[in-house]
Amino acid sequence: xxxxxxxxxxGKPFKMPIEWSKVREFARAIKxxxxxxxxxxxxxxxxxxxxxPVTFLQxxxxxxxxxxxxxxxxxxxxxxxxxEQEFELLKPIFVGDVLTGVSKIADVMEKEGGRGxxxxxLVSETEYTNQRGEKVAIARxxxxxxxxxxxx
Amino acid sequence: MAKKLKFDSVNVGDEIxxxxxxxxxxxxxxxxxxxxxxxxxxxxDQTFVEAAGIPTVFAQGMFTAGLLSKALTDWAGxxxxxxxxxxxxxxxxxxxxxxxxxxxTGKREQNGEKIVEGELIVSNQKGEAAIRGSFRAAAA
Numbered sequence: 001x002x003x004x005x006x007x008x009x010x011g012k013p014f015k016m017p018i019e020w021s022k023v024r025e026f027a028r029a030i031k032x033x034x035x036x037x038x039x040x041x042x043x044x045x046x047x048x049x050x051x052x053p054v055t056f057l058q059x060x061x062x063x064x065x066x067x068x069x070x071x072x073x074x075x076x077x078x079x080x081x082x083x084e085q086e087f088e089l090l091k092p093i094f095v096g097d098v099l100t101g102v103s104k105i106a107d108v109m110e111k112e113g114g115r116g117x118x119x120x121x122l123v124s125e126t127e128y129t130n131q132r133g134e135k136v137a138i139a140r141x142x143x144x145x146x147x148x149x150x151x152x
Numbered sequence: 153m154a155k156k157l158k159f160d161s162v163n164v165g166d167e168i169x170x171x172x173x174x175x176x177x178x179x180x181x182x183x184x185x186x187x188x189x190x191x192x193x194x195x196x197d198q199t200f201v202e203a204a205g206i207p208t209v210f211a212q213g214m215f216t217a218g219l220l221s222k223a224l225t226d227w228a229g230x231x232x233x234x235x236x237x238x239x240x241x242x243x244x245x246x247x248x249x250x251x252x253x254x255x256x257t258g259k260r261e262q263n264g265e266k267i268v269e270g271e272l273i274v275s276n277q278k279g280e281a282a283i284r285g286s287f288r289a290a291a292a
Contacts, residue, residue, distance in 0.1 A: 022187075029180075029187035030218030031173065036230050046154050047231050054221035054236045058214050061189030082213050086237035 003108060006071070010104040014068040016060050016128070020095045023052055026059060040095075049094030054087060057128065057139045060101055070105045075122060075145050083121065084142035091136040099128045099136065106140065117147025155229035159259065159266040159291035168254040168270070171223035175247045176211055184215040211244035216282055220274050223252035228289035234267065238285035242276065249277040254287065266291045 020040070027037040036043045036051055043050040093099070103126040113119035121144055128137040181195045193200040195212050217238045224233060244250060254272035261267065272285035 026187045026218075029184045030215070030222055031180075032218075032222040032225070034222075034225070034230060051230050053218065054225060054233050055214060055218050058188050058190070082240060084237065084239045085214065085217060086235070088235050089233055092231060 006105050007108055008104065009070045010102055011064075011068040011070045013100050013102045014060070014064050016057075016063040016099040016101055018052060018093060018095050018097045018099065020050055022059060022062075023050060023056065023095055026056055027053055030055070047092070047094075049092070049096065052093050052095070054089070055085075056093075057087060057126070057137060058085075060126065060139075063101070064103075068101070068103060070103050070124060072122065072143075075120070075143070079146050081144045081146065082141070083144040084140075086140040088138040088140070089136075090138070091130070091134050093128075093130070093136050097136075098131045100130075101126045101128050113144075113146060119147065120145040154231055156232055157228055157268055157289065157291040159268070162256055162259060162268050162291060164256050164258060166256040168223055168227045168252075168272075171219065171226065171252045173219060173250045176215075176244060176250055178209060178246050181209060181211055181215060181246075184212055184218070188212070188214060190214065208246065210246075211248075213238070213240040213283070216244050216250060216274055217285075219250055220252040220254075220272055220283060220285065224254065224272065224287055224289070228268070228287075228291075232290045233287060234265075234290055235288040236272075236285070237287070238272070238283045240283055241281045244274075244276065244282050248282075250282065251275050254285075259291075262288075 023037055040050055106125040107123040109121045111119045124141050126139045130136050185191055190212050195209050201209050252274050254270050256270040258269045267288050268291050269288045273281055274283040275281055
C-alpha cells in the first residue's frame with residue numbers, strides 16, 4: 001500500500017526552543033561529558049554559545065503533536081521500524097535559539113523485504129529555521145512498515 | 153578557538169578512535185527515553201515486549217546513534233559535523249558491548265569549506281554491525 005498521494009503533505013509548523021537543561025540531559029543520555037555542553041563559559045569562549053549534540057533534534061518529539069505531523073496515511077504504527085536517520089547540519093544551533101520546524105512526507109516506496117515480507121518505506125523530512133530566518137538543519141527519517149509484525 | 157581537524161594531516165583510511173561502552177543497560181534506555189521524548193514502549197516496558205513476542209527490551213536506535221555521534225565529535229570537534237547518517241541493522245540488547253568507530257574515505261572542498269567524509273560503524277561483542285553510517289565534517 002505505497003500511497004504516493006501523500007508525498008509532499010506537510011504538517012503545521014512547530015516551535016522548538018533550544019534549552020540548556022535539555023541539552024545537558026541529552027548529552028548525559030548519550031554518555032557525552034564534553035564540557036562544551038556542561039560549562040556555558042567554556043562554550044561561549046570556544047564556540048560563541050552552548051552547542052547541541054549532533055542528534056539533538058530528535059528531541060523535537062517534545063514540541064510536536066498530531067497537527068505538526070504530516071500524517072502517515074494508513075501506516076500501521078505497530079509494524080513500523082526506524083530504518084535510517086540523517087541530519088544535515090547547515091548552520092550552528094545554540095542554546096537560546098528558537099527553531100521553527102516543518103515536517104513533510106518526502107517519499108513513499110515499496111520494497112521486497114526479508115523477515116517481514118513486503119515493506120513500505122516512508123521518508124519524512126523536517127526542515128528547521130532559526131529566529132533569524134536562517135535554515136539551520138534538515139532531519140530525514142526513513143520508517144519501514146513491514147508486511148507483518150517483526151519478531152526478534 | 154574551537155577544535156577542528158587539520159585537513160592536511162587527515163588521510164583517507166584514518167580511523168576514528170573507538171568509543172566503547174562495555175555493556176549497555178535498561179537504565180541507559182530509560183534515560184534516553186526521558187531525554188529524547190521517544191517513549192516507544194519496546195525500549196523499557198518488559199510486559200509490552202513479551203506480549204509482542206520479543207524476549208526483552210532493546211535499545212532505541214537513536215540511543216546507539218547518539219553514542220556513535222559522541223565518538224565522531226570527540227574526533228572531529230563539536231560544531232564541525234555537517235552531515236550524519238545512520239542505518240539500523242541489528243538490535244542492541246541489554247548487556248551488549250557497543251563499539252563505535254569509523255574511517256575517512258575522502259577529502260574535498262565544498263561551498264568554500266574543507267570537508268572530510270567517511271563511514272561510521274557500531275558493532276557488538278559478536279562483531280555484528282548494529283549501525284552503519286556516514287559523515288561529513290568541516291576541517292581547517
